[in-house]
Amino acid sequence: MNIIHDAQINSDRKKSGRSYSKETKVFALTVHYYSPRAYEYLREQFGLPSPRELGRWIRTVDAEPGFLDCVFKFKFIEDTIKGRPYLRDVALVFDAMSIRSHIFYDPSKDKTCGYVDMGGIVPDSKEAPATEALVFPIVSLTTKFKCPIAYLLCDKVNSSILSTIIISDAIEMLAECGVQVHSITCDGTNANN
Numbered sequence: 457m458n459i460i461h462d463a464q465i466n467s468d469r470k471k472s473g474r475s476y477s478k479e480t481k482v483f484a485l486t487v488h489y490y491s492p493r494a495y496e497y498l499r500e501q502f503g504l505p506s507p508r509e510l511g512r513w514i515r516t517v518d519a520e521p522g523f524l525d526c527v528f529k530f531k532f533i534e535d536t537i538k539g540r541p542y543l544r545d546v547a548l549v550f551d552a553m554s555i556r557s558h559i560f561y562d563p564s565k566d567k568t569c570g571y572v573d574m575g576g577i578v579p580d581s582k583e584a585p586a587t588e589a590l591v592f593p594i595v596s597l598t599t600k601f602k603c604p605i606a607y608l609l610c611d612k613v614n615s616s617i618l619s620t621i622i623i624s625d626a627i628e629m630l631a632e633c634g635v636q637v638h639s640i641t642c643d644g645t646n647a648n649n
């Protein structure tokens with residue numbers, strides 16, 4: 457098991473010079489997700505990384521607004537459903553969540569963030585602060601599986617843009633991955649009608 461191998465190798469190294477296999481990273485992230493308390497115990501036993509280091513690992517995912525590259529471009533969906541035909545039938549869910557309007561400069565991207573950003577799906581017509589995050593996860597119809605596929609930073613989205621562009625594109629992209637959308641679920645706001 458790579459976790460024990462990593463623990464043996466890292467026992468002689470300083471905390472800042474330790475390296476971990478992909479299997480150990482996945483194990484650490486999974487255990488910490490389900491029980492931070494259990495993770496702390498295992499961390500003492502096997503020399504696993506600190507929770508802060510786990511946070512650094514998951515921050516490296518490029519999750520810009522729009523359809524998520526880590527899901528489609530890097531074939532997460534296709535790899536996940538291989539050998540699991542029960543994951544091919546899903547419901548597409550979408551809902552808007554209110555967010556705090558805040559305009560700020562991000563030096564790592566060298567751009568100002570916090571404005572309406574449809575991720576290239578819809579041309580931006582105005583530079584207004586975003587007030588909502590519109591999130592699109594898919595949910596398996598037969599088992600416990602949920603995966604976000606897109607999100608938008610918006611200031612109210614009208615129903616024509618939502619249905620004709622975003623939802624139809626999502627269904628087409630999922631079909632190309634071998635996933636069939638059987639239903640679309642949303643709340644009952646006027647924009648969703």
